[in-house]
Amino acid sequence: MFFETTFHDATEQEASLPGWRQEYRQVSTGGYDGRTMAILLPGVEILRETISVGTEQMFSAPEGSMIFYYYPKRDRSELVRGEKATGVSGFALNWTNRIGFMDADSDLLMLVLRRDAVADEDRSRIAELVEPPLENAAFLADWLLSLLGGARQQSHPCAWGKFDGVLADVITDRFELLFQKSLVRQTPHIAQTEQIYRKIRDRIFDAPDMPHSVKSLSRDLGVSAFNLRASCQSFTQIPLDKILMMLRLNGARRDLLHARCSPRKVSEIAMDWGFFHWSRFALRYKSLFGETPSQTLKG
Incomplete structure (x- = not known):
């Protein structure tokens, strides 16, 4: 077939x-x-x-x-x-x-x-x-x-x-x-850079409403800010600050898609993912996905 x-x-x-x-x-x-x-x-x-x-x-x-x-x-x-x-x-x-x-x-x-x-x-x-x-x-x-x-x-x-x-x-x-x-x-063991990236990623999704920064992640994960940035850049080819923003924006997008048949508002979902300045959130969202959060919610 x-x-x-x-x-x-x-x-x-x-x-x-x-x-x-x-x-x-x-x-x-x-x-x-x-x-x-x-x-x-x-x-x-x-x-x-x-x-x-x-x-x-x-x-x-x-x-x-x-x-x-x-x-x-x-x-x-x-x-x-x-x-x-x-x-x-x-x-x-x-x-x-x-x-x-x-x-x-x-x-x-x-x-x-x-x-x-x-x-x-x-x-x-x-x-x-x-x-x-x-x-x-x-x-x-x-x-x-x-x-x-x-x-x-x-x-x-x-x-x-x-x-x-x-x-x-x-x-x-x-x-x-x-x-x-x-x-x-034989495949080499998972690179240390991937292990660090997984920890970053897991931390974001474990506490999505927290405004994570490189400093806070460094404290939470017990990894220096330098190593966090270097590992993320090595594994993803994307700067850490940009990855942190993209992961949260993607999380918000998934929730917006799931909320199409519910009474949830864009502002509620934005706050769930640590975005407290809604107009700035909307601008970043549109820059990444090519549409506004409201357009995603309305389908």
């Missing part, structure tokens, strides 16, 4: 990948424009996701799945910044409770094989991250993109019917061939 869906908010797109648990937050300015394309076969999924703005992504892949990922634009984006592990392609296993930052105009292709798609003896060889030869990875990616393009040209949702199983087997075979040519290596 083929489907293609467009989105105009991060909270909509985060639920678009079958079996994934995700939270997306917008971290660069502008109107949101996202798209997900997918071919779903027995035990095999081809997924392509594009997003116009920068996003912070917390994600967990379907349990036990094996993933081949590829960036068609070859822009050297990294799915998980803190590990220096990803180039434009690779394999992954056990993607659980991860954090990634995707640049604006990101384009990600993934081939997801579920638990029963590959034999146990082959699964036992795979580390969390595996590096395939780029030329071979590009060959597989181009074929997967051509399958998506062919399915997209259909005038109705595409299903191969009795050929679904055959195609899934062929895709799995090419996956295994590429993996056999790849370099298996």
